[in-house]
Amino acid sequence: MFDLRSVTIGAGEQHHEALPVAIAPFTIGLEPYAAEPANVVADFAFTRLRNGWVFDAAFAVSIHGSCHRCLGPAVTDIALETSEFHAFRPDPGAEAEMTCEFLHDEALDTDALASAAVVLAMPVRVLCRESCAGLCSGCGADLNIGQCSCPPPEPDPRWAGLAELDTG
Ligand SMILES: [Zn+2]
Ligand SMILES: [Zn+2]
Numbered sequence: 001m002f003d004l005r006s007v008t009i010g011a012g013e014q015h016h017e018a019l020p021v022a023i024a025p026f027t028i029g030l031e032p033y034a035a036e037p038a039n040v041v042a043d044f045a046f047t048r049l050r051n052g053w054v055f056d057a058a059f060a061v062s063i064h065g066s067c068h069r070c071l072g073p074a075v076t077d078i079a080l081e082t083s084e085f086h087a088f089r090p091d092p093g094a095e096a097e098m099t100c101e102f103l104h105d106e107a108l109d110t111d112a113l114a115s116a117a118v119v120l121a122m123p124v125r126v127l128c129r130e131s132c133a134g135l136c137s138g139c140g141a142d143l144n145i146g147q148c149s150c151p152p153p154e155p156d157p158r159w160a161g162l163a164e165l166d167t168g
Contacts, residue, residue, distance in 0.1 A: 002108045004053070007046045015046045021114040023061055028122060033065035033076075035118065042114055052087040055100060055108060061118055068125040069134030070142055076126055082117035 007015045021042045023035035042059035060079040067074040086100035102113040133143035141148035 002044075002110045004046070004103070004106045004108055007048075009046070009048050011048055011050045013048055015048075017044050017046070018042070019044050019110055021057075021059065022111045023118055024111065024115040026115070026119050028065075028126065031066050031068075031126075033063050033122070033126070035061045036064045040114075042110070044110070051089075052085055052098075053100070053103075055084045055086070055102075055113065057082050057110070057114060057117070059114065063118065063122065063126075065126055067128035067132055069127060069132045070144055071135065072128050072142070072144075074126050074128040076122065078118065078121050080117055080121045082113070082120075084113065 002019060009015050018041050020039055022039050025032060025034040025038075027033065040059050040061055042057045045054075045056040047054040047056070058079075058081045060077070063076040063078060065074055065076075066072065084100040084102065085097065086103050087098045091098070100108075100113075102109040102116075135141065136143055136148045136150055138150040139148050141150075
């Protein structure tokens with residue numbers, strides 16, 4: 001938690017501060033992912049506008065988890081920047097973009113802000129490497145290690161049926 005009352009700047013001014021943040025573990029599908037190390041330092045910028053705050057944060061993390069194709073260990077390095085706006089006096093029923101969900105009274109939940117930004121920055125499919133060959137759909141062997149002894153895939157049964165009609 002960061003106490004905004006410690007930032008005493010006027011409208012149009014910006015305050016920079018490096019703050020430690022703890023990145024919470026999360027899942028994609030059912031697979032667990034976690035930052036290693038979980039604690040990193042983020043460069044925060046607090047900008048006071050006439051009508052609200054802008055919170056910017058920039059940091060880098062290494063996310064450890066499993067590869068979508070081969071289920072082996074995968075490390076995803078992410079450098080990200082995130083920005084949040086919070087209006088001083090949001091209109092009743094104002095849109096969600098006008099308020100920062102991580103600000104509670106005058107305390108900014110910097111851990112939650114950083115953790116949410118990491119989840120959004122993750123690739124849809126985490127891979128151990130771009131060329132990962134994945135697992136054999138027949139026997140489950142890791143095809144990165146070598147070819148398994150499964151026969152080549154059967155032709156599509158729909159075409160096999162047509163072939164029979166042809167010869168019959
Ligand atoms: Zn892989
Ligand atoms: Zn196989």
